[in-house]
Amino acid sequence: MTTGSGEWRLYRADRVPRPRAMPPAPPWRRFPADDVQRHALNYHLSEAEADIVNAALHLRRPLLVTGPPGTGKSSLAASVAYELGLGEVLRWPVNSRTALADGLYRYDAVGRLRDAGRTGRAGDDESDIGSYLRLGPLGTALATGEPGKPRVLLVDELDKGDADLPNDLLVVFEEGEFEIPELARLGERHAEVPVLVAGARERHTVRHGRVGCREFPVIVLTSNGERDFPPAFLRRCVRLDLKQPTQEQLEEIVRAHLGEPGLAAAEELIAAFLDRRDSGGAVLATDQLLNAVHLRINGVELDHEGLVAAVLRTLDDTGPQA
Secondary structure: OEOOOOOOOOOOOOOOOOOOOOOOOOHHHOOOOOHHHHHHOOOOOOHHHHHHHHHHHHHOOOEEEEOOOOOOOOHHHHHHHHHHOOOOEEEEEOOOOOOHHHHHEEEOHHHHHHHHHHHOOOOOOOOOHHHHEEEOHHHHHHHHOEOOEOOEEEEEOHHHOOOOHHHHHHHHHHHOEEEOHHHHOOHHHHOEEEEEOOOOOOEEEEEOOEEEOOOOOEEEEEEOOOOOOOHHHHOOOEEEEOOOOOHHHHHHHHHHHHHHHHHHHHHHHHHHHHHHHHHOOOOOOHHHHHHHHHHHHOOOOEOHHHHHHHOOOOOOOOOOOO
16 A cells, blocks of 8 residues: 555556656665675674674684574675775675585686687697686685785575585685696696686686685675584584664664664664564564665655565565565
8 A cells, every 4th residue: 555646656557658767776776886885884793793703803714604684694794804904705605506616616618629629729738728717706715815814705695505515615614725626637837827716807826736825715604594514514613693683773774874864764664674573473684674764765655564565575475465
């Protein structure tokens, strides 16, 4: 249901053209933007939670972050990178098909063979192999960190990966290096090979087929708790469990993103959000609340039922909401 004049409607579904300028986007949906800064400036963590992050930084251990959707697990990597001046965050999203090799490197053997046939290059010419090798996010994080200035790597939704992935990662985390067999077998013929890195056009020189770190990366692993991890993996991580934000934290988040006008308009919405989340059993993310507040302060005339249908639907149910 809606109220008011309906002038907020951009699209009316009546097949009548009405060209008009789009309204300003929410602050978190404006592009291009400094991705690290965009995620970090409005990020909130308690002192106790920040202490756990600091423990991982001091110990040079991966930080395993768990918690419900919308609690800021993925944004934590950007917050750390921004505050410590560690540059762009390397991202490795994990799905059911992800294997360790996806994070380490990719070798485009088919492309190299195709190009060799097109140019008539000799099949045993190995001088160009680096042009067909690209380090993955984990490989780049290991290779390109400098002493005192590690790279930040976000391994997102690790629990969605193959059951063997945590144990496979454990070896690389402990050793801080890995081998690229395609380069190792070249031996002294090509002891140094420049290869591409993730997310950039720069190259990193791999020596004798081994990629190793001079400074262990800041690694943030996120999990929605969909499955358990092996004890050997867990004991080598520092674990942080993010809780659902309280009313006071929600108010601070709204203020940070939308200012005092947003907070003034959010009182009723925060109460409805908490009631649905804590009493009604709905699985809700904080960004859904921000979406609802943004709509309210920009004149979108949706009542409670309309907002629930538009942006406050529980995340664990795709069916109609009461």
